[in-house]
Amino acid sequence: MKLLIKNAKLFYAKRLINCEILIEDGKFVNIAEKIPAEGIKTIDAGFKLVTPGLVDVHVHFREPGQVHKETIKTGTLASAHGGFTTVGAMPNVIPVPDDLEKFQKQIELNQKNSLINTLQYAPVTKGETSDELVDIEGLQKLGAFAFSNDGHGIMNAQSMYSAMERIAAIKSHLAAHVEDKDLFNHGVINFGSAAKRLGLPGIKQVAETSQLARDLILAKENGVHYHVCHISTKDSVMLVRMAKDAGINVTCEVSPHHLLLSDQNILTDDANFKMNPPLRSEIDRQALIEGVLDGTIDMIATDHAPHAKAEKDQGFEKSAFGITGIETAFPLLYSRLVKTSLLSLERLLTLMAVNPAKLFDIKEAGQIKVGQKADFSIINLDDQYQIKEADFLSKGTNSPFIGQEVYGQVEKTFVNGECVYTN
Numbered sequence: 176m177k178l179l180i181k182n183a184k185l186f187y188a189k190r191l192i193n194c195e196i197l198i199e200d201g202k203f204v205n206i207a208e209k210i211p212a213e214g215i216k217t218i219d220a221g222f223k224l225v226t227p228g229l230v231d232v233h234v235h236f237r238e239p240g241q242v243h244k245e246t247i248k249t250g251t252l253a254s255a256h257g258g259f260t261t262v263g264a265m266p267n268v269i270p271v272p273d274d275l276e277k278f279q280k281q282i283e284l285n286q287k288n289s290l291i292n293t294l295q296y297a298p299v300t301k302g303e304t305s306d307e308l309v310d311i312e313g314l315q316k317l318g319a320f321a322f323s324n325d326g327h328g329i330m331n332a333q334s335m336y337s338a339m340e341r342i343a344a345i346k347s348h349l350a351a352h353v354e355d356k357d358l359f360n361h362g363v364i365n366f367g368s369a370a371k372r373l374g375l376p377g378i379k380q381v382a383e384t385s386q387l388a389r390d391l392i393l394a395k396e397n398g399v400h401y402h403v404c405h406i407s408t409k410d411s412v413m414l415v416r417m418a419k420d421a422g423i424n425v426t427c428e429v430s431p432h433h434l435l436l437s438d439q440n441i442l443t444d445d446a447n448f449k450m451n452p453p454l455r456s457e458i459d460r461q462a463l464i465e466g467v468l469d470g471t472i473d474m475i476a477t478d479h480a481p482h483a484k485a486e487k488d489q490g491f492e493k494s495a496f497g498i499t500g501i502e503t504a505f506p507l508l509y510s511r512l513v514k515t516s517l518l519s520l521e522r523l524l525t526l527m528a529v530n531p532a533k534l535f536d537i538k539e540a541g542q543i544k545v546g547q548k549a550d551f552s553i554i555n556l557d558d559q560y561q562i563k564e565a566d567f568l569s570k571g572t573n574s575p576f577i578g579q580e581v582y583g584q585v586e587k588t589f590v591n592g593e594c595v596y597t598n
């Protein structure tokens with residue numbers, strides 16, 4: 176099977192070029208100014224953006240256990256709608272796949288139901304909250320692409336240290352949701368003026384930064400690839416910057432919502448603005464943008480966390496943490512950061528495709544080149560549209576961005592040269 180993409184504005188080798196792309200048997204086989212089209216099925220991209228499939232190393236699909244929130248099918252369809260072709264699924268499903276048997280089942284479930292490439296995180300400890308480590312080596316052999324207890328900080332420093340040593344030894348990756356449970360102290364919103372105004376219990380920044388500081392020092396000892404999930408504060412950016420300067424093997428991600436919103440955007444008790452870590456102050460938001468610009472922050476990850484309506488319509492105190500995000504990430508960031516000239520399009524795509532694939536050793540993703548699996552999207556950058564609840568393909572519509580006008584609608588997404596989503 177051959178497919179020719181004509182008139183592509185292609186993100187290629189860190190640049191944008193006008194070209195044609197030939198795909199055969201699910202792989203890119205030629206990229207050139209002109210390719211003869213005779214007898215080949217052709218798509219005219221009309222000089223829309225052709226981007227390597229985006230890579231998101233932090234998503235929550237809720238299967239098994241909470242399929243009323245999301246399934247692997249709806250989650251991966253939503254991913255394709257967002258231009259993503261490779262995702263890392265967090266293991267906070269029910270049951271947590273924390274032994275070989277449960278993990279094998281999870282892999283099979285992903286394989287059976289995914290429209291895109293779903294890579295599976297294994298947890299670091301049994302049940303994600305205990306101190307007992309999982310069979311790290313065995314789970315890697317079954318296909319764990321990295322390890323994370325996302326949703327929970329690892330409180331026991333000895334467990335964290337041992338996990339790091341073992342994950343370093345097998346050259347895998349440890350993605351940390353940094354949160355000191357005691358300092359977190361049942362907060363629901365950033366500790367600050369918005370918490371005061373709304374009369375809600377605050378989450379102190381030190382709940383994030385104190386555990387991050389501990390982990391960086393531990394990681395220095397054993398050389399593990401330590402990746403910080405959803406970095407949210409100015410001091411976290413400072414710590415990662417210092418750690419990188421000191422040669423520690425650390426990377427980090429930031430979510431679109433932490434880049435685009437602060438707690439000052441929370442005007443009412445609307446839990447579509449509730450997530451963990453919480454939206455921080457405007458000073459923190461500016462520091463995150465700074466961190467993106469100076470390269471301290473390596474990648475964007477959505478932390479796509481769908482919940483059902485009834486779980487999010489109970490105000491900040493009672494609703495679940497998390498927002499849906501994989502369908503709106505590219506359009507929001509393109510509209511608010513690229514179109515406003517804060518960031519180049521090339522840089523945004525580096526943060527959303529090239530870097531996550533490179534830093535997590537995801538071989539067949541993150542760039543378009545001859546010989547590589549044909550995972551890509553065609554995106555319309557020119558026409559404005561509104562983010563509407565009815566247009567989400569995720570089961571979760573828990574987004575604080577509904578109603579916003581954006582550019583960057585995904586028109587088609589391909590995986591292995593096959594169209595898996597079309598607008």
Ligand SMILES: NC(=O)N[C@@H](CC(=O)O)C(=O)O
Nearest residue numbers: 235325326450451480496497
């Ligand atoms: N981000 C969230 O607010 N929630 C996530 C867990 C997490 O990423 O910590 C979830 O699973 O719902």
Ligand SMILES: [Zn+2]
Nearest residue numbers: 325326352404
């Ligand atoms: Zn988390």
Ligand SMILES: [Zn+2]
Nearest residue numbers: 265325326478
């Ligand atoms: Zn998460």
